[in-house]
Amino acid sequence: MTLLLVAGGFWQDEIDAESFWGRTGVLDGLRAHGEVLAPERPRRARSWAAEGDFLANLVTEPVTVVAGSNGCSAAARFAVARPQLVERLVLAWPATAHDPEVDGFTRDALRELGADDDTVEALLGGGTLRGVGDDELRGLGMPVAVVPSEPENRMHQRYTVDAIKELTGATELPGCPEPPMPAFQPDGFVHSVVQFGLSRA
Template sequence: MTATVLLIHGGLWEPMDAQRFWGAPGITDGLTAAGLTVLAPDRPKHPGSWDVEFDALSELLTNRAEPVTIVGASNGCTVAARLTLAYPDLVDRLVLAWPATAGDAEVDTLTLAGLLGRGCTPGDAARLLAGDTLRGTTDAELAGLARLPVAVLPSLMENPMHQRATVDALLQLVPGSRELSGYPEPPRPDFPPYLDQFVRSIVEFVN
């Protein structure tokens, strides 16, 4: 039976969607060519809370008979983790790729300014920014991911929004988790030379 991968793109109240994050860089086609079934939905563009995102994507899992591997990217890692925790029988592997850094004063200030500048209300912005190592989750919840294979994929070149410290914290929080090779984030212009390597990393983890 063909394995299925659910790709959850990054962004938070930004002009980002699955096509720009996974499709245009060639990831969707690469994983399909490697024999995987790929689900790549768009996240809600202007969510007032992480519950809104969870509800929008949970429909992809509730009617499935076979489990999936979830690959969350950047702020999409929050949704990926919450889906994995909520549906333990429907998610058998999890990749937290380029996890968005939370709890850093400078990063949170910049992220808040971006949210407010795009029309997010202060109350909704506060809810979206709340959490521990990953926004919208607690570290105690993340520790519960130890029941399944979990991989953390860092940014090849550390940057304020995707810091090495976040990767290290997740590896410590989730017993048995492992680190995959780092790559540039797909929307970046320096990603294309790494496409084949990235696809191989995901395929090998799934299998």
């Protein structure tokens, strides 16, 4: 089974696949167990649908998708649109949506980076995950796992994990700090992903 990694970040030039998965040791750890794709997400995409389409165009056979932080929205959008290409879905440290304070400074940051009002509202919209309705999450048919951020923080709050579990029946994997936080250690995360993502059960 091939793993497709979707990095976090939200229009931030300083966060990419290398900083999120490469330098943190996740990529090397997972490559010891099989084929791993870790593409760069489109820079400053104006919709989550565009990000989902980008991911769908990378593969022709079903993959296990492992997404982090805001990358969870891109991955979920992919899984909703092309469920036949997503065998399993891991939503790690899912970014919290609809927190007024978080949305406020995110809205300001997007505007400073050149997003117009329609783009900002489209990117911030959705349900539990930005860009995806809760009914769409509830309709996912593949096995889903979720990794909480521990300790939780304002960008990655516990209630988001609980909502995803309720909507999808997701398996909760052991929590840890999200990369590229200095406290992140890859070994436990890699082990959990391998056990869930490569399992044939």
